[in-house]
Amino acid sequence: MAWDLSGKVAFVTGAGSGIGRAVALNLAREGVAVAVADIRKANAEAVAAEIEEGGGKVLTLELDVSDSSQVNAAVAKTRAELGPIDYLANIAGIGGNALVHEISDEDWIRMISVHLNGTFFCTRAILPEMLERGSGGIACISSLHAQKGQPGAAHYSAAKAGIIGFIRAVAREVADKGIRINGIAPGPIDTPLWRGDMKGDELERHIENRTRPELVPLNRLGQPQDIADTMMWLFSGKSSYVTGQIIPVNGGELMV
Ligand SMILES: NC(=O)c1ccc[n+]([C@@H]2O[C@H](COP(=O)([O-])OP(=O)(O)OC[C@H]3O[C@@H](n4cnc5c(N)ncnc54)[C@H](O)[C@@H]3O)[C@@H](O)[C@H]2O)c1
Structure with missing residues (x-):
């Protein structure tokens, strides 16, 4: 129990694969009860089974983060079954490659909906109970592509840059309420999305x-574990003087 998070409750989106899976498993190993939320139900169930095998407490949620009514229902179910949520990990994401003048309305809107709306919907649903209790941690996954710009992925870069502005605004809103929100900007991480x-x-x-x-x-x-370990630090008291920051975990590709 290196991070002293035992007995807490976390809501992890995109937890069925890659970075989200590594985060969910890390939290469960620390004694955190985890809501494993993913649009792909079978993947969420597989991760939940891994957690249960390790003796962890888990709730499986089939969830499309871009749908606010689904998000609200999933958060209510988590609260009812696991208790009030202490940590939110906004991780769910999709990729996409197209030159900017070739991006369709549909692809642009889906990209913004999953990353930016999803991050907003989950944060909005969970924040009130954190405010009531005067504590909580939120971590969101941005990207190196938001900082550098990625040719062939303007929609992805824009969605991930939007998350950075969101984090900074919310961080200032809730800093005096005992809640911290930060982001991680991963470089290339070996996940199904990257491959x-x-x-x-x-x-x-x-x-x-x-x-x-x-x-x-x-x-x-990078490995999913590189990101998951950074997120444990962000949720733990060891980062108690850190909020509104975007932590680069990119092998040194961008030094800012
Ligand atoms: N892998 C990289 O190199 C890299 C780099 C920077 C940022 N990221 C970001 O990290 C996050 C995790 O990506 P990953 O690389 O682990 O990919 P991944 O594909 O392995 O995992 C993403 C998960 O999100 C889920 N998901 C997709 N749309 C969803 C939705 N609408 N609602 C709920 N769940 C949904 C997928 O089913 C999948 O399980 C993403 O936000 C991605 O943009 C990844």
Whole structure:
């Protein structure tokens, strides 16, 4: 129990895969009861089963974070079954590649809806109970692409940059109420989203090229655990003087 979070309750979106899965498992190992929320029910159930096997307390939620009525219902269910929520991890996300003049209305709106609306809907649903109790931690996943700009992903870069503005505004609103909100801006992290359809030699070549030391000084892909460990620190009392920050976890690719 390195982080002293035992007995708390967390709501983790996108918990069925990649970074969200690593965060959910980390929290459960620390004795936190975890609501594992994901649009892909089977994946959420698989992560919940892993947590149960380890003796953890878990609730599985099939949830599309871009739908505020689903979010409100999922939060109410979590409160009823696990208790008041202490930590919110806004992680659910999708990718997409298209030049800006080729992005369809539908793809633009979906990108903003999942990342930015989803982060807002979950935060809005959970914050009142944190305010009432005068404590709570929120962590959101932004991206290196919000900071650097990613050609071929203007919608993704814009959605992730929106999350940064959101974090900073909310951080100032709630700082004197015992609540902290921060973000993490990951570089390339080895997850199903990052790999896409690549496999075999193509994947190996891409990893080598994407992580070459002149681009990524630490010369490797990030792992979901790198992000999950940073999030544990953000939720813990060890980061008690940190709010409104975007923590870069990017192998040194961008130094700001
Ligand atoms: N992998 C990277 O290199 C990287 C870098 C920077 C930021 N990120 C961000 O990290 C987060 C996690 O991504 P990942 O790489 O672990 O990908 P992933 O695909 O492994 O996991 C994303 C999860 O979000 C879920 N999801 C998608 N849309 C949803 C919705 N509407 N409602 C609820 N759940 C939904 C998916 O089902 C999936 O389980 C995303 O926000 C992503 O943009 C990833």
